[in-house]
Amino acid sequence: MKTVKYQFVAETIRQRILKGVYKAKSIMPDQNSLASEFNVSRLTVKKALDLLAHEGLIYKQSGLGTIVLGVIPIKAANDSPANAFDGLSQQHTGEKVESKIISFEVHFPNQDLQTKLDIKKDDPVYEIRRLRILNGDPLILEHTFMPVKLVPGLNEDILHKSVYGYLHQQLHLKFGGAYRKIRATLPDKLDIKYLQAQKNDPMLEFEEIVWLNNGENIEYATSRNRYDKRSYTVLDVNDF
Template identity: 35%
Template sequence: MQKYVIISNDIRNKILNGEYVANQQIPFEKDLCVHYNASKMTVKKALDMLVSEGLIIKRRGSGTFVKDLSADAINRITLANQFRGTTSLYPDKKVYSKVLNFSIEKVPELAANKLNIASDSFVYDIHRVRYVDDKPTVMEKIYMPIDLIPNLKEKNIKGSIYGYIKEELHLNIQSAHRTISVRKATDFEAEELGMEKGDPVAVAEQVGYLDTGSAFEFSTSIHRYDNFSAEFVLTSN
């Protein structure tokens, strides 16, 4: 484990344990260097992680301070900000899909733009409803280039596509760009998700990237309004 991660974890624990309390100044970088037997750059990197998690504040000229977070906010922050497929989001629940469509098609223009592939490429055209503990939760429309994700089968669609990509193809998912918006459910969405017509839904449009830099997924997810939230920390620098 890297030294800056160890230092960062240690300080995070001290904050969560209450050893460093709200608004308290924590030791200077110089002293932390001595305490952890590390160089200034390393300590700084450790502290910067905590800044981007939203736990501490640094002020040049005066020092580093624990943010005055409510217990509530601390809880949310510790649920780290990783992104995962639906399956691993609900590790204790039964997750499966009703497959509405699974075919290979010429890529629609919008998807070609998002995936940045040639307009005569072929993609999987996947349409499914995800059930969590037998309750319909999300309707997903997914396009994936067949070149990048070979041999996708209906059983993967029913289970975890991300699992197939990671464990069977041994590809690494690197990042995702996501946009969230809100609208009324269509009649079809309402029916499939067990809602009333016109009920609100959250729409998450996402482009996922492999660590090769290629976009492997353009998806649009329709979430029931009672089962959706997104959280993030915004920083000014």
Template identity: 35%
Template sequence: MLKYEVVASDLRNRIESGQYKANEQLPTIAEMCKIYGVSEITVKKATEQLAGIGLISTRKGSGSYVKGDVGAFLRDPSAEMSGQMAGFKAEHEQLGAEVTSLVKTFEVIHPEPEVAERLSADAADFVYRIVRVRLADGMPLVVEYTYMPISIVPGLRLADVESSIYEHIEQGLGLRIDSAHRIVRAVMPTPQEREWLGLAPDTPLLEVEQVGFLDDGRPFEYSVARHSGDRYSFHAVAKH
């Protein structure tokens, strides 16, 4: 583990265990340098990371403070952090759930104009089109519509689509996933989606439209995920 990760994870443990309490001032950066035997910049990087996930706030000329009431926000198991991108399988397995997928469509097509634009692809290129219902412990949670250029993600098989496409991209192809741009909306399900997700009437969905990027900047995925509304929420930390 890197030095700043050691500092950040130790501070995090002390905050979550209540050793540093809500609204309390943390040791100064100079003190933390002595405590952990590291330089100022290393401590700074650790506190920036904690501020980024919303655990502390820092105040110039004054000190660093533990935020009040972070518990409910961080502990919510039905929540995904907007800052993290792990893929459906990794995310739910981390919570101890067994993940399965019903593959409704797995085909290769020419992309519609909107999909082509998002993938920086041409209408003449081939892309996979995948429709999946994804379940955790047998409960249908989300319908995912995924498009990927076959030129970037070659050799995708039904077995990959049934388990985890991200695993095929990272382990199988040796590519590195960097980040994603997401747009979140509230929508109503189609009749088909209502049936697949087993929804009561008048249940809205949370739609997450996403463009995923590799670490060389290329978009490798365009997807629309429509999440069962009463079983899903989305967490974010906003800075002023």
């Protein structure tokens, strides 16, 4: 999938931070200077900086500018932001992300799904099971439900690439928020088969309901991964 401008800007700045071009605790160039350098709008620069702030690489302080935090010592390569609204492909730009479709169906929702997605019994939903593979290594087992009326045209070609990329770039949908729950559990048969989990391996299950900026619920999903393959992080910033 084509890299959009803000992702290119973010990746360039990210590499500068990681390589020490922008040193930890230093003040970064202002947004106008970066916009001029990359020949993009300030809005594009802001979006790139928001992404890097979300990753914990920088910190935007009113009155001071953008401070480089550098690499947080406890941060690991398999960390994933628990409050992210981008998909795996966007989180691992430059790496090989693959999707294996286990099942893809359209059906009418049961009472539980009607409640979770706030839809009627005659509103069809997509039910998707995918194995997400990162650099050849099975990483996440996803089980996703989406209302067909909000995501027209979803097909296997899109599922093999990036669903969130399709939502944002093709359908121009914007997320408004999400409620997420993380729990520890034991592996089931699918975890053992697709994630190569052992029967006593702890599993992390990530459950979420995501809604659009107009308040409509667009996704109910669970994703599962082995305890040794992925961890979830939250970056807290005190704005007071």
